[in-house]
Structures are given as structure tokens and as C-alpha cells.
Amino acid sequence: MYSKTNSEVLLKNSKDQLESKWILKNIPYDLLFSLLDNSYESLILVDADGIVRFMSQGNEGVTPISVKDSIGRHIKDVRPDSKMIRVLKTGKAEMGRSMVLNHKNRVIARIPLFKNGRIIGVVGKLVFNSPEHLKKFYNRINYLKSQIDYYKGELNRPYGIRYTLDNVIGRSVPIRQAKALARRAAESDSAVLITGESGTGKELFAHSIHEISRRKKNNFVKINCAAIPGELIESELFGYEAGAFTGANKKGKAGKFELAHRGTIFLDEIGDMPLSLQVKLMRVLQEKEIERLGGKPKQIDFRIISATNRNLEELMINKKFRLDLYYRLNVFNINLPSLREIKKDIPEIFKHFLDKLNPGNKQRITTISPEAVKVMLNYSWPGNLRELRNIAERAMILCSGGRIELDDLPISIRQGRNTSLPGNTTGGSLKIIMENTEKKLIQDALEKTDNSRQKAAAMLGIHRTGLYQKMKKYNIS
Numbered sequence: 012m013y014s015k016t017n018s019e020v021l022l023k024n025s026k027d028q029l030e031s032k033w034i035l036k037n038i039p040y041d042l043l044f045s046l047l048d049n050s051y052e053s054l055i056l057v058d059a060d061g062i063v064r065f066m067s068q069g070n071e072g073v074t075p076i077s078v079k080d081s082i083g084r085h086i087k088d089v090r091p092d093s094k095m096i097r098v099l100k101t102g103k104a105e106m107g108r109s110m111v112l113n114h115k116n117r118v119i120a121r122i123p124l125f126k127n128g129r130i131i132g133v134v135g136k137l138v139f140n141s142p143e144h145l146k147k148f149y150n151r152i153n154y155l156k157s158q159i160d161y162y163k164g165e166l167n168r169p170y171g172i173r174y175t176l177d178n179v180i181g182r183s184v185p186i187r188q189a190k191a192l193a194r195r196a197a198e199s200d201s202a203v204l205i206t207g208e209s210g211t212g213k214e215l216f217a218h219s220i221h222e223i224s225r226r227k228k229n230n231f232v233k234i235n236c237a238a239i240p241g242e243l244i245e246s247e248l249f250g251y252e253a254g255a256f257t258g259a260n261k262k263g264k265a266g267k268f269e270l271a272h273r274g275t276i277f278l279d280e281i282g283d284m285p286l287s288l289q290v291k292l293m294r295v296l297q298e299k300e301i302e303r304l305g306g307k308p309k310q311i312d313f314r315i316i317s318a319t320n321r322n323l324e325e326l327m328i329n330k331k332f333r334l335d336l337y338y339r340l341n342v343f344n345i346n347l348p349s350l351r352e353i354k355k356d357i358p359e360i361f362k363h364f365l366d367k368l369n370p371g372n373k374q375r376i377t378t379i380s381p382e383a384v385k386v387m388l389n390y391s392w393p394g395n396l397r398e399l400r401n402i403a404e405r406a407m408i409l410c411s412g413g414r415i416e417l418d419d420l421p422i423s424i425r426q427g428r429n430t431s432l433p434g435n436t437t438g439g440s441l442k443i444i445m446e447n448t449e450k451k452l453i454q455d456a457l458e459k460t461d462n463s464r465q466k467a468a469a470m471l472g473i474h475r476t477g478l479y480q481k482m483k484k485y486n487i488s
């Protein structure tokens with residue numbers, strides 16, 4: 012009916028043009044018509060004078076004027092708010108514009124049509140039935156984009172940051188000794204094991220050794236041994252060939268060891284490595300060879316630096332850590348001092364953190380009051396340099412003048428309270444005392460890390476899931 016009228020109008024007006032295009036001759040009439048009148052996009056076609064020449068069925072009911080009656084009338088009579096005339100004037104396409112039609116937001120496109128360089132009409136197209144459709148696409152793109160950002164970050168984190176021993180602050184004897192050892196280790200290719208309490212700078216030292224070694228031009232690849240899910244270990248570390256398993260990347264994937272070729276592999280939290288992985292790692296260390304899933308063995312040249320805050324000797328006695336692996340990894344041992352052992356460096360390290368957190372020192376903090384220094388020296392710093400860093404960040408936010416005052420430090424530090432002597436632990440059964448102590452330690456760790464569960468877990472030397480469980484048990488929010 013009206014659609015026939017539509018098509019007659021369309022064909023009559025553009026007959027010559029249609030015939031001149033041989034390709035169109037091969038399209039059956041009904042197919043061509045369905046192309047114009049499909050239910051996914053609604054179309055309006057106006058000629059150079061702004062007269063409506065075609066309207067698809069989807070436009071029925073949008074305005075009081077029916078589609079049939081719209082044909083042959085000026086677009087402004089049919090749709091007073093239409094912007095198609097603007098496109099006739101400018102000749103510029105307007106893509107992805109939003110417009111309210113029938114009280115709904117719609118996404119439309121207005122496309123100028125040219126013949127021999129002259130504008131002969133405009134087609135208005137409803138691209139998506141509703142912004143919800145568009146939103147779906149948008150969300151999908153956003154999701155993919157965030158994935159890319161994540162992987163970019165993953166790539167840049169281990170390889171991009173440049174630390175050298177100059178970033179290691181401190182002049183006390185234990186720090187100087189550790190730095191001297193690190194320099195010697197960097198000259199060789201031997202395996203280095205860095206030990207020390209949580210937050211003492213193990214990762215910083217590992218980076219620095221790589222940066223001053225002959226391997227610095229190649230990758231520094233970090234593997235967090237405690238954090239790789241069991242089922243991903245093989246593919247993460249050793250990679251896989253194309254089509255190795257369903258769901259695999261089509262091109263295959265290089266494992267972390269391959270990425271570290273001629274560079275350094277940093278095995279962090281080695282004390283938390285599952286025994287099954289220890290066996291595999293031992294094999295790789297012996298043979299210096301890795302095998303992608305579904306691939307051939309390949310020689311890899313890497314140096315190993317590992318780190319842990321756990322007591323490996325104790326883990327070995329409890330059969331949680333392999334003796335042979337321990338000897339392979341512990342060729343060169345660097346034991347980092349706790350902050351308690353390098354107390355006289357505290358003011359310098361504190362200032363260093365203030366500078367780092369406040370580039371250019373916009374707040375113009377130049378000194379620390381003697382009282383503030385005194386309480387910092389008396390405190391036991393169970394979270395070591397990481398804790399000091401958090402305290403510096405907090406103080407910088409609180410500080411109102413040019414000097415860090417006593418008041419800018421948390422109360423626990425001012426009172427010299429430390430986590431090894433929690434209050435109110437006497438009385439009751441051993442179980443209750445131990446539970447009270449545990450609860451107190453967790454609360455303190457959360458307070459010191461500004462409620463960062465990840466940092467608190469690291470400070471307490473437990474896994475994050477373990478911390479969650481205990482927080483639930485003790486009702487700590």
C-alpha cells in the first residue's frame with residue numbers, strides 16, 4: 012500500500028540513476044526495497060529542495076502525519092524539528108547525533124548525498140533504536156579498552172619503572188652493606204635471594220640489581236609466586252603454542268620466562284610458592300630450558316632474583332620448601348635490615364618519601380619537629396619502610412604549616428604503641444588471649460596502612476584471603 016507508493020516515488024525519481032548503475036540492475040526489486048525498509052534502521056530521504064521522497068515504515072506514528080501523507084511534502088512540514096535542511100546547506104555528515112523522537116532519545120545520522128559534486132539530497136537514518144543499544148556497544152568497547160589498559164599496565168610495571176641503587180636511601184652501616192652486596196651481585200649472573208621483613212625494600216633492591224647489571228637493556232619480569240592461580244601457572248610461566256587448547260589465544264602466548272630472555276626473572280614471595288611449582292621451577296633452573304605447552308624446548312638465558320619475608324629454613328624443616336631449590340636460589344643472600352636496625356636513617360627516609368609524594372614540594376614542608384622525630388625513633392615500625400611511607404603520606408595531608416608536627420602523626424606512634432605489645436591481653440584462657448592479640452594486631456595493621464587490606468596482609472605476613480577470613484571472624488569492618 013503506502014510502501015508501494017513509497018517505492019514508486021523512489022523509483023520514479025531516481026530511475027535514470029538506478030539504471031545507470033549496472034550493479035543495481037542485478038538486485039531484485041524486493042531485495043532492494045527490503046534494504047531501504049528494514050526494521051533495524053529507519054530512513055528518511057529528502058531531495059535537494061528538502062522534499063520528502065522516501066520514508067521507511069519505522070517512521071509510522073512518530074508524528075501525527077502518516078508516512079504516506081509525508082511523501083512529497085517539505086520535511087519541515089512533516090518534522091518541524093528536523094535538522095536535515097542544515098545538512099543540505101552544509102553538505103557535512105552528522106553522525107551519531109542524539110535526538111528526541113516520540114519522547115525517546117534516539118541516535119541518528121544525517122548523511123548528504125552527492126551527484127557530480129552537487130548535493131542532491133540527504134538521508135536521515137536512525138542508527139540504533141535506542142541509546143540502550145548504543146550503550147551496549149559502548150560498554151563492550153569500554154570493557155575491551157579496560158582490558159587493554161590492564162595488560163599495558165602489566166607490561167609496563169615490570170619493565171618500565173627504572174630503579175637504581177640511588178633510590179635506596181639510608182647511610183647507616185646495614186644499608187651501606189646491603190647496597191655493597193647488591194653491587195657485587197649485579198656484576199655476576201648468580202642467583203640472588205633477598206630476605207627481610209615485609210616492607211624493607213626487597214622489590215626495590217631486586218629492581219636496582221637488574222638496573223645496574225649487564226642485563227638492564229632486557230626485561231625485568233616479576234612473578235608473584237603466591238598470586239598465580241594454580242590452573243594458570245603453566246601458561247603464565249611457560250606460555251603455549253597456537254591452538255594448544257580450546258580458549259587459547261590464536262597466536263599462542265609467550266610465558267614469563269621467555270619474556271625474561273637475556274633479562275632478569277624476579278620471583279617474589281618465593282616462600283609461598285606451591286610445592287608443585289617448586290618442582291617445575293627446579294627443572295627449569297637445571298636445564299635453563301622452557302617448553303611452551305604444545306611446543307618444543309627452547310633455551311632461555313635469564314638470571315634469577317628471588318625474595319621472601321618468610322623463614323625458608325623453617326619452611327624446609329616443615330617440608331614446605333624444597334632443599335635443592337633453596338640451594339639453587341640462595342647463591343647470593345642479601346638480608347635487608349628492618350627499620351628498627353637503621354633508626355638513624357628515619358628522618359632522611361621520611362623526607363625522601365615526603366619529596367616523592369609531593370613532587371616539587373608544593374606544600375613547602377621543609378622540616379620535621381624534634382618531638383615528631385623523637386617519637387618516630389622510639390617506635391618499633393613493624394611495617395618497616397612501607398609503614399613509614401604511609402605515615403609520611405598521612406602526615407603530608409594533615410600538615411598545615413611548613414613543618415611536620417607531632418599532631419600529624421597517628422596516635423599509635425605518638426604513644427609508642429607497637430604491635431608486639433598489644434594492650435589488654437592478660438586474663439582468660441590462652442585461646443582468648445591469643446585471639447585478642449590476633450584481633451589487635453590486625454586492627455593495628457589496618458590502621459597503619461590506612462585500611463589497605465593488601466598492605467595490612469603484607470605487613471602481617473599473611474595472605475589477603477587469610478586476612479579477610481580473620482576480619483570476618485573478629486567482626487572487623
Ligand SMILES: Nc1ncnc2c1ncn2[C@@H]1O[C@H](COP(=O)(O)OP(=O)(O)OP(=O)(O)O)[C@@H](O)[C@H]1O
Pocket residue numbers: 178179180181207208209210211212213214215216319320360363396397400469470
Ligand atoms: N632504603 C629505601 N629507600 C627508599 N625507599 C625505600 C627503601 N626501602 C624501601 N623503600 C620503599 O618502601 C616501600 C616498600 O618497599 P618494597 O615494596 O620493596 O618492600 P618489600 O620488602 O618488597 O615488602 P613485602 O615483603 O611486603 O613485599 C616501597 O615504596 C619502596 O620504594
Ligand SMILES: [Mg+2]
Pocket residue numbers: 213214279
Ligand atoms: Mg615485595
